[in-house]
Amino acid sequence: MIKEFLEYKLARLGYVDSEILKTPLGTRIVIYAERPSRIIGKKGAVVKELSQILGSKLGVENPQIDVIDISKVDVPEMFPKVVAYRIANAMAKGIRFRRVAFIAIRQVTEAGARGFELVISGKLSTERAKFEKYKIGKVYKTGADSTKTMRSAVVHVLLKPGIYGIKATIAPANARFADDFKLKLPVRQEAQAQ
Known part of the structure; x- marks a missing residue:
């Protein structure tokens, strides 16, 4: 609360x-x-x-x-709420959504994120509402990784045509996911026959 x-x-x-x-x-x-x-x-x-x-x-x-x-x-670009608010503020200033989306993708990947998904919805180019999805890297959508490790945030912004929704999902660089594994090399034992 x-x-x-x-x-x-x-x-x-x-x-x-x-x-x-x-x-x-x-x-x-x-x-x-x-x-x-x-x-x-x-x-x-x-x-x-x-x-x-x-x-x-x-x-x-x-x-x-x-x-x-x-x-x-931590690096601010690893927090989806920060990224979503930056996109919302840029759209409120009149910058086109695609340009803002590609800038956000570049910033998040340069910060070292493993994966990033951005969904912008609303009256993007016509009077009819639609959404555009941008995705780069690995984004986990099911299982324990999607609920515990992935970071996600939704931000709404009111512009002249209507309300726009911005959903950002980030797979952090330093997090450990279920499909991460390392192979251990076998330990050679010396011949004890001597």
Whole structure:
């Protein structure tokens, strides 16, 4: 519930993910953001407002909010929410969706992702809604890898023709998938007949 609230409240401010940790002093909430300064606000105004709302309406006892820059933790292009928001912002500025999609594909593959799938849907070129799918590398769609290892995010953006949906799915470079294996060479034992 806390994560949903943070996602709703901080969607336009560069929110990526959050961790909730229970401590003896209260509840520590670590927010990972693309632009931490926008989430903190002037003199910490946004963080103070968030902690008041979390304490009063959601019943979180003594909330302590930390905001961390996502680029210090991992490569931002490995987070699908960051990629999807960049695409949505570029489309809102008037850049064509295909150009933005190919730029996103290039950035994610240069960051070292194993696989990337992007689906953009809406009134792309005509009055009739359709979708375009871009895929590069390995993208797991079934099994435990699809639910546990793959990262996925959906972002909606309202433009003049209507609402557009952007779904980004990334197979991270450092993750271990079920089809990864290494062969062990047999160990030769010396002849003990001597």
